[in-house]
Amino acid sequence: MDELKDLILDKAKDRFDRFGFKKTTMDEISRDCKISKKTIYEQFKDKEDLFICLFIRExxxxxxxxxxxxxxxxxxxxxxxxxxxxxxxxxxxxxxxxxxxxxxxxxxxxxxxxxxxxxxxxxxxxxxxxxxxxxxxxxxxxxxxxxxxxxxxxxxxxxxxxxxxxxxxxxxxxxxxxxxxxxxxxxxxxxxx
Missing domain, CATH: 1.10.357 (Tetracycline Repressor; domain 2)
Known part of the structure; x- marks a missing residue:
């Protein structure tokens, strides 16, 4: 897995762990990563896809x-x-x-x-x-x-x-x-x- 994808997954993990799936937004994850939301969507189809990739990685x-x-x-x-x-x-x-x-x-x-x-x-x-x-x-x-x-x-x-x-x-x-x-x-x- 590349560094960008890992960064996104790490930041998303922190958010999901703290606030759960429902209350976490892609805007918050992009802000935590200091990258655009578009960049996240280039790596993951949507929030559920990101979560699934995180679960598989973990x-x-x-x-x-x-x-x-x-x-x-x-x-x-x-x-x-x-x-x-x-x-x-x-x-x-x-x-x-x-x-x-x-x-x-x-x-x-x-x-x-x-x-x-x-x-x-x-x-x-x-x-x-x-x-x-x-x-x-x-x-x-x-x-x-x-x-x-x-x-x-x-x-x-x-x-x-x-x-x-x-x-x-x-x-x-x-x-x-x-x-x-x-x-x-x-x-x-x-x-x-």
Whole structure:
């Protein structure tokens, strides 16, 4: 991505994070960038396109951060366990992507329609499915449908992280108790016995 596009996305991110999608205008973003609105429209079709590009960029950054924190892990089961632990830790941090995904108000609703959320989830499901497939090839994981299992794992992960609907005990959460429960559940569901 070029410097101009990154500048626009950075300034838009600050605006969206502070005021939400609805209350942010392209005029404000152009003023923050110190460029004309026309220049922004040369890079992005409209405000929603800008927001979608920002979401995709932030999702890719999150994936890079998570995998960098994990390090190189060869064993597929260990890789899945570390992926869940690292991703849970990341999504418990206070960052733009987490705030966006946790948002219960309508500030970001134009983007959070199913079509775009599915695009982001499909990427994650594919990564998890590849790890499961490798584990099956090595004889370490049960013969399960990788895509369906990856989808179920992602939905469970979401329920234990940014889409939590149940109140967790803060002390247990800080100790990683709920992450351990999730990992134990997932491992026992797919490990070959």
């Amino acid at each position: 999702s890719r950054k999150a994936r890079e951060i998570i995998f960098a924190r994990m390090g190189e892990i060869i064993d597929p089961l260990d890789k899945l366990i570390q992926l869940v632990k690292t991703a849970t830790s990341y999504f418990n941090e206070d960052n733009f992507l987490t705030r966006l995904l946790k948002s219960n108000d309508d500030l970001f609703s134009p983007f959070l329609i199913m079509k775009y959320r599915c695009i982001a989830e499909e990427e994650v499901i594919s990564i998890i499915a590849d790890i499961i497939s490798e584990g099956k090839k090595q004889g370490k994981l049960r013969d399960v449908d990788e895509k369906v299992t990856a989808y179920a794992g992602l939905k469970l992960f979401q329920a234990f992280s940014y889409m939590q609907t149940m109140e967790f005990c803060k002390e247990k959460e800080a100790q990683g108790y709920y992450t351990d429960v999730l990992v134990d559940f997932l491992v026992n569901a797919i490990i070959k016995k």
